[in-house]
Amino acid sequence: MSATAYLTGLGAAGIAAVLGALLPTRWRLLGAMVPGALACLAALVGSGQVLLSGRSFSLHVAQVLPFTGIDLSLDPLGALFVATTAIVGLAASCYSVGYGAHRAPGRTATATVPAFLATLLLVPAAASVATFMVAWELMALTSLLALLTEHRQRPETRDAAQWYAGMTHAGAAAVLLGLVLLAAHAGGQSFAAIAAHRGRLSAPVASAVFVLTALGFASKAGAVPLHVWLPRAHPEAPSPVSALMSGAMVNLGVYGILRTGQDLLGGGQLWWWLLVAALGVASAFFGALHAAASTDVKRLLAYSTVDNVGLVLVGVGAAGALAAGGERVPAGLVLLAALFHLVNHALFKGCLFLGAGALQQATGTRDLDRLGGLARRMPVTAALFAVAALSISALPGLNGFASEWLLLEGLLHGFASRSSLTDAALLAGVAVFAVTGGLTATAFVKAVGVGFLGRARSEAARSALEVRPSMLAGGGLLAGGCVVLGVVPGVAVPVLDRAVAATLAGGAPGAVRAGLGLDLASLDGAIAPALLVEGLLAAAIVSWGVLRLFPRGAGLRRPRRSEAWGCGQEPQSARTEITATSFAEPLQRVFADVLRPDHDLEVTHADESRYFPEAISFHQRIDDAVERVAYGPVIGVVARWGRLARRGPNGSVHRYLGLGFAALVLILVFLA
Amino acid sequence: MTATTATVVAGGPSAWATAAASVLQVGAVALGGPLLLGLMGKVRARAEGRTGPPVTQVLLDLRKLVRKEAVRADQASAVTALAPRLLVASAAVAAAFTPLVTTRPVVATGADAFVVVYLLLMGSVALALGGLDAGTAFGGMGSSRAMTIGAISEPALLVGVLALAVQSGTSNLPGIVDASLAHPGWLASPQRLLALAALVVVVIAETGRVPVDNPSTHLELTMVHEAMVLEQAGPDLALVTMGEAMRLGLLLGLLANLFFPWGIDASVSGPAVVVALAALGAKTAAMAVLIALVEVSTAKLRLFRVPELLAGGFVLAVVAVMTGLVAR
Incomplete structure (x- = not known):
């Protein structure tokens, strides 16, 4: 039953992609997005059944892929990722109906979104090395095409796509090498066969497999220092694709680490997980800092993804390390918290990217320094964005707080380790x-x-209009999820616990009691967010009542509107208002050693006296320091080799024939 | 340490008694916070050789403000109205279950230290958004500075609290207080003292006192909190002042009971509650006087020297956790 629903979902997503590519312009958008949304619903039903019942399914299709066939299997760990993808995908499909509607939708846009979605749903169900690598590469290709959708509008997209293609293929090569090594030593390429062989692998081989796959998956997850593609690609992609990338694709990097490290290799050694935790610590700090300094709203969100993936990796690494040390209960708790945070991140980051897309569509810019005052022009978008932003800031009563609290508790109780x-x-x-x-x-x-x-x-922000209802509905779905999981986080616990039980070798599920709030079963600690929310509402009502007690009090009258205080200078303009750049300036100064901003200040003096400036121009760039230090030299060397090699082929056919002949001779020499 | 909270659940006083105790705590913070602010003003004035306003001045100001007309800026959205209310509500909810007067407040099992940390963050975020809402230069500048200081003081707060939680084996606040009552020797342990030093720095930053911020300045180069609330007027300003006073009372009370828990009531019985209330008043008043004396005798730090102070607090907190792990 669950298999039928899941496969229906996959099929529908495939059909949606075909319809998106073939239908005439008028029907293209609806023809692709409606089946896409239905596909997500079906996949959600299928994965939900696996998660609720705990029974996984597997099937083998011999006809599709030559030599190996296709192996699909959905266990609770994979189902959790399928369900998360399906929810973000549902919102993104719904949103796309409105997002593409303001101009004639191109085939690329309508075909790649469902195709990308299908591959995202496929990867967690792949159950053999061959199937996994095919699905993984399809995901890389479809996401690359989806990223390139708007390359005509913005030339930077091409640059972003080059970085993404390079990093994702280097990562895929590392994963392929690792998995092939694993399959060769485990005597089978299906995950079931490999898992059956775990524990009998020699330690150096297992470590080599783990390091290779973990690096490959970490590059997909966007962990520092392999994150450089992420803050370029996520902002340049169309917003529904950005939401899918940040809300679903980076998760699969974490999935890969868990699948190989815990399931296929059976937990392994302590230092593996310390490595993962170290990647997480670096990502969280670096991502959060750059997010605080960014002024491009989508770049800010992308760096915040690096930050949140870092927190999840800290949890995954801590869980693995605790499990390797035999601390079963804290390990289970930390992993549950990490998976919960991953789901929550998908919800609020999906919503934030959809909101950023609405901003971009309404104003034509992503630069916060040119926005402002949109809460009055676009109230619903503003409210949805604010809910997600408060969730990601971990305010109590919203879902970010619930998972961050669990993660903190897990780390705290982990201190009992030996x-x-x-x-x-x-x-x-x-x-x-x-x-x-x-x-x-x-x-x-x-x-x-x-x-x-x-x-x-800016004028664009002054005349912005609220976006279409379908776009708001997509964001509203995700924001609603943030609120529900924030007020009653306990409802997610049984589902997450199934995934933990299916994953963690040497960890104990059942660390958190099921209920409405969160209550650690055998450890000490509990929160009740629903009561907190009730308390907040009660306090707000009481303070309202107290204000009304004063007979001449203004609690009774409508507030008067007046010009804001501008030091006596009226009317005020937006030029005196703080910008995103100046808002971040103090923090940027505190962390100047890490951020290394480039300033460029030019003062033109008046002719009469050099004490009176005529014009002042200020430019600031914050480049990624990791990119500059670690990648710059490598790219320089490659480019130099490229220029050298270009001297050879100059367009002359004779030379090409000669080169071909020389290559043939060389091969023959080697073979002989 | 699991046992401490278990007793809260099993043999605790009735639900009505704990609810009444929580209401009492909120009332104590709502009344005591403004009085503490007034006391600090009085001590500062006396130390500077002035008579100063009466201790009840803040309460009188609040009464004046709620009777005034509400005026909001042209550009202001609903956030200007929501921010002060959320600030007061978050402080009140935190006060309801923090062990201030009793270690048996309502929903004691959910009274988690990290929840208090994040409720304080909620108030700060609300105020910062309110500061940006009117679209003025001052408001945005104040928000930016307040968030910068908050971003660096929050880590010290979180890790300082964690140092206590690691020692007690729980992050449940009543559990921590019970544990320190059961093990008085812990209070003089190095990790406690280091955590105390870290949290004192945090409390000074979070309540906006000298040397981090000067609550009595309106000089554009130096003001932080005052710049952020410049556009609030009348009843809205009353709520902001009230919220800030409640946060001061809450933080001082929490600090007092985490490090000097004596006198706190553990049974929710009539006389013990009165004693606990008096003890809370005495402890927080003593701390307020100390802070006021420090304020008089030090100069405010330059904005860009403040992070050094706060980073010092963070390092102290991390060292406190490390000391605890080594000592175990």
Whole structure:
């Protein structure tokens, strides 16, 4: 039954892609997005059945892929990722109906979104090395095409696509090498055969497999220092694709690490997981800092994805390290928290990217310095964006808080472990957790406060109009999820627990009691967000009542509107208002060693006296320091080799024939 | 340590008693916070050789403000109205279940230290958004500075709280207080003292006192909190002042009970509650006087020196956790 629903979903997504490519312009958008949304619903039903019943399914189709056939299997771990993708996909499909409607939708846009969605749904169900690699590569290709959709509007898209293609294929090569090595030593290429062989692998081989696959998957997840493609690709993609990339695709990097490390290799050694945690710590800090400094709203969101993936990797690494040290209960708790945070991140980051797309469509810009005052022009978009932004800032009553609290509790109770190395990793995890919390709140106060509140900073922002209802419905679905999982986070616990039980070798499920709030079963700690929300509402009502008690009090009258205080200078303009750049300036100065901003200040003096400036221009760029330091030299060397090699082929046919002949001779020499 | 919370659930007082105790705590914070602010003003004035306004001045100001007309900026959206209410509500909810007067407040099992940390963050975020809402230069500048200071003080707060939680084996606040009552020796342990130092720095930053911020300045180069709330007027401003006073009372009370828990009531019985209330008043008043004296005797730090102070607090907190792990 669950298999039927899941396969129906896959099929419908495939049909949607074909319809998107073939239908005439008029019907293209609806013809692709309606089956796409139905596909997500079907996949959600299928994966939901696996998660609720705990019974996985598997099937083998020999006819599709030559030599090996296709192996599909959905266990609770994979089902959790399919369900998350399906929810984000449903919202993105719904949103796409409105997003593409303002101009004639191109075939690329309508065909690649469902195709990308289909591959995202396929990867977690792949159950053999061959199937997995095919699905993984299809995902890379369809996402690359989807990323390139708007390359005519923005030339930067091409640059982003080059980075993405390079990084994703280097990552896929590492994964392929790792999995082939694993399959060769385990005596079978289906995941079931490999898992049956676990524990009998020699330690160096297992470690080599883990390091290779973990690096490949970490590049897909966007972990520092393999993240450089992410802050380029996610902003340049069309917004529904950005939402799918940040809300679903990066998750699969985490899925890959869990699948190989815990399921196929059976937990392995302590240092593997410390490596993962170290990647997480670096990503969380670096991502949060860049998010706080960014002024392009989609770039901000992309860096925040790096931050959140980092937190999830801290959890995954801590869980693996604790499990390797025999701490079963804290390990189960931390993994549950990490998976919960991953689901929550998909919800709020999906919603935020959809909101950023609405901003871009309404104003034509992503630059926060040119936005402002949109809460009055686009109230629903503003409200949805704000809910998601407050969720990601981990305010109590919303879902980000629930999972971050669980993660903190898991790390806290992990301190009971006997390994001082694990303790050090947990302490680093908590420290980075604490640092990113404040930075994330700053980043999102900036995004909401500068983007939606105050005065409009450009004509485009002044005349922006609210986007279509279908776009709002897509964001509303995800924002609703944020609220539900924030008020009653306990409802997600049984589902997450199934995934933990299916994943963690040497970890104990059942660390959190099922209920409405979150209550740690055998450890000490509980929260009840529903009561918190009730308390907040009650306090707000009481304070309203107290204000009304005063007979001449203004609680009774409508507030008067008046010009804001401008030091006596009226009327005020948006030019005196703070911008996103200046909002972030203090933090940027504090962390100047990491961010390394480039300033460019030019002052033109008046002819009469050099004490009176005529014009001042200020430019600032914050480049990715990792990209500059680690990738710059490599790219330089490759480019130099490329230029050298270009001297050979100059267009002369004789030379090509000669080169071909020389190559043939060389091969023959080697073979002989 | 699991046992401490278990007793809260099993042998605790009736639900009505704990609810009444929580209401009492909120009332104590709502009344005590403004009085503490007034006391600090009085001590500062006396130390500077002035008579100063009466201790009840803040309460009198609040009464004046709620009677005034509500005026909001042209550009202001609903956020200007929501922010002060959310600030007060978050402080009130935190006060309801923090062990201030009793270790048996309502929903004691859910009274988690990290929830208090994030409720404080909620108030800060609300105020910062409110500061940006009117679209003025001052408001945005104040929000930016407040969020910067908050972004660096929050890690110290979180890790400082974690140091206590690691020692007690739980992040449940009543559990932590119960554990320190059961093990008085812990209070003099190095990790406690380091965590205390870290949290004092945080409390000074979160309540906007000298040397981090000067609550009595309106100089554009230096003001942080005052710049952020410049556009709030009348009843809205009353709520902001109230919320800030409640946060001060809450933080001082929490600090007092985490490090000097004596006098706190553990049974929710009449006389013990009165004693606990008096003890809370005495402890927080003593801390307020100390802070006021420090304020008089130090100069405000330059904005870009503040992160160094706060980073110092963060390092102290991390060292506190490490000391605890080594000592175990």
